[in-house]
Amino acid sequence: MRPRLLTWDVKDTLLRVRHSIGELYSSEAKLHGIQVEAEALDRSFLAAFRKQDELFPNYGLGRGLSSQQWWGDIVKRTFRLCGVNQERVLSPLAENLYRGFCSARNWEVFADVRDTLTHCHQLGIRMAVISNFDQRLEQILANCELRQHFEFVLTSEDVGAAKPEPRIFVKALGIAQVEPEQATHVGDDVWKDYLAARTVGMESYLICREEEEEPVGAKGLVPKAHVLHSLQQLCSLLK
Template sequence: MLRLRLLTWDMKDTLLRLRLPVGESYSAEARAHGLHVPVEVLTQSFSQAYKVQCQHLPNYGLEQGLSSKQWWLHVVMETFRLSGVHDDSVLRPIAEKLYQDYSSARNWELLPGASETLQQCCQLGISLAVVSNFDRRLLEILTQCKLQQHFEFVLSSEEVGFAKPDRRIFLEALRISGVPPWLAAHVGDHYVNDYRAARQAGMHSFLVKTAGQPAEWDAEVPKEHVLASLPHLLSLIEKG
């Protein structure tokens, strides 16, 4: 068993996930504004718009002077433009509403065992924190989903200025906590951004098993580092 004093957590698809696919949420909001855009079209358009935005303006365009809200409004509006809607007088209210909606617990749900696992880790005397490639809405989302009380601090890539897999975001978590890396571990669902990046910062790490993970990741992660479910973590750690 692994002795730990600090556990850092990814957020999206590790502790929380979207209640509905993005295409469904966008299509529903479009209908509320009198537009009918098929879910499958929006799904494909979002994937394209998001990928291009991440490539051209990584970490919410901070280095280019953007705010994460500006970054997201562009993604939403570009998603609809790629889907054939070009009237900005309609697109901007839709984008503003969706930006607010994704701050709400209505759009997020806990993964099975998340709350119970965090509570039991706290009872073991382990400090908990969030290290996530997310924007300034992260703390509000965690609060609305009743998870915030478990964490001593929350680091988003927008706040810190570094996005995973940059190990500096993990080093900042270690600095704040005062815990040496060999007594810390990170839990996440992405091999590069979570599992490997944390290990490059000297920490232990665990990979949450998801259906979409590439098969080659399995070969590179020891079985004892893979979590079939969040409660599985408790059998791998001991009191710090």
């Protein structure tokens, strides 16, 4: 049965970041007269992100932080771990990187996305976004010329709950006023997308554009028929 509502994850499902975090941070640092190797920044970012997410999950919303504060702290900690400690430099770095991340030049739309979204529209399928992202996602989608495809964009910052928590999926179903069995979710994460959607009664598919037949972590959890190696497969399933 064709779904009434098709919900989408975004990062690594519809879009991917063109450059590594280290490359982005290193390029911005050069504009401020600071030379830091991208590889070192990649390592520091991973440590800073893990620590921040452990202390303040989901952008620190439950602890009174905004997503901009949350990311700003990560940027500053990342550079401090690389030996950059001047606050007069760290604050503008954090501000510029937070705002600049929205630019379309930082994102690549996967080649199979635009035709798939257009095809779904032609079939009369309503679409929305469910993403563990912050308030910038609306602007990112608009800048990448994808926002017009979706009735609404629901982020974990909006809801105060992140996938795989059921609440974000239930919220989307409520907004669209459809029953779980009338909705299908597509994403790239076994636990946060494929299984989380099925927990609330939705159908779901796992997108894995890599060549391997079975995505990492999917063994015994995701039937091969539910793994998409291209969104063109989804178009065929929806006909």
